[in-house]
Amino acid sequence: MLLLPKLVHDQMVAHCLGGLPDEACGLIGGVPETGVAVTCYPTRNLAASAKLYTVDPKEHLRADRDAEASGYSIIGVFHSHTHTEAYPSPTDVAQAPDPTWHYILVSLRDIQPVVRSYGIVDGVVTEEPVRLQPR
Amino acid sequence: MPVQVNLPTVLRSHAGGAKTVSVDGSTVGQVLAHLAGEYPGLSGQVVDSDGTLHKFVNVYLNDDDVRYLSSLDTPVTDADEISILPAVAGGATTQQDTPGT
Numbered sequence: 001m002l003l004l005p006k007l008v009h010d011q012m013v014a015h016c017l018g019g020l021p022d023e024a025c026g027l028i029g030g031v032p033e034t035g036v037a038v039t040c041y042p043t044r045n046l047a048a049s050a051k052l053y054t055v056d057p058k059e060h061l062r063a064d065r066d067a068e069a070s071g072y073s074i075i076g077v078f079h080s081h082t083h084t085e086a087y088p089s090p091t092d093v094a095q096a097p098d099p100t101w102h103y104i105l106v107s108l109r110d111i112q113p114v115v116r117s118y119g120i121v122d123g124v125v126t127e128e129p130v131r132l133q134p135r
Numbered sequence: 136m137p138v139q140v141n142l143p144t145v146l147r148s149h150a151g152g153a154k155t156v157s158v159d160g161s162t163v164g165q166v167l168a169h170l171a172g173e174y175p176g177l178s179g180q181v182v183d184s185d186g187t188l189h190k191f192v193n194v195y196l197n198d199d200d201v202r203y204l205s206s207l208d209t210p211v212t213d214a215d216e217i218s219i220l221p222a223v224a225g226g227a228t229t230q231q232d233t234p235g236t
Contacts, residue, residue, distance in 0.1 A: 025223070051226050051227050061193075061195050064218075068154075082227070084227045089226060091227075095225045098144060098221060
């Protein structure tokens with residue numbers, strides 16, 4: 001389960017909307033053991049594409065250091081799908097870097113952005129509940 | 136000359152759960168080779184069998200991606216810190232995608 005503070009949710013969605021027409025991406029800092037998200041780290045999409053994303057490696061390093069210095073870890077990644085549903089694509093599954101991470105998809109296909117989260121372990125995708133936290 | 140190497144969560148289990156290990160070497164490549172020697176589970180995870188940096192891994196010397204330095208030949212000193220992180224990428228492209236959809 002992913003426990004997502006409303007602020008983190010809103011920052012994530014705002015970054016994805018701001019990235020249109022390209023996909024946008026970022027990292028989530030939090031508590032690995034409990035799935036509590038704490039910080040949204042919006043990052044540049046180096047691929048600058050409507051169909052692909054690459055988290056800027058330098059910004060990843062910066063986010064990782066910030067999270068670790070605050071006693072947290074990077075627990076997941078989010079990215080937008082601009083024209084498809086909020087479900088990991090074969091590319092997302094093939095390149096999922098960490099089986100403990102939360103893979104958050106923000107679909108911008110419809111008027112209302114749709115946020116869903118998944119675990120990806122050995123190529124197997126499992127959706128997990130996302131519980132929005134007031135703060 | 137020991138250099139501090141910061142491991143990503145996904146690789147820590149291969150190093151007994153350590154976040155940071157200390158490994159000898161005077162280039163990034165030597166440090167990574169010694170790392171794989173000391174922790175065989177890490178072998179092939181950072182450097183490919185052909186001796187190049189794994190495509191889905193980013194290695195940093197202090198603040199810089201070593202691909203923008205001299206890659207595995209980048210010299211290191213004991214004041215340096217090497218960090219390894221997974222490359223994070225993906226996208227919506229599928230084989231079913233057709234232009235205009």
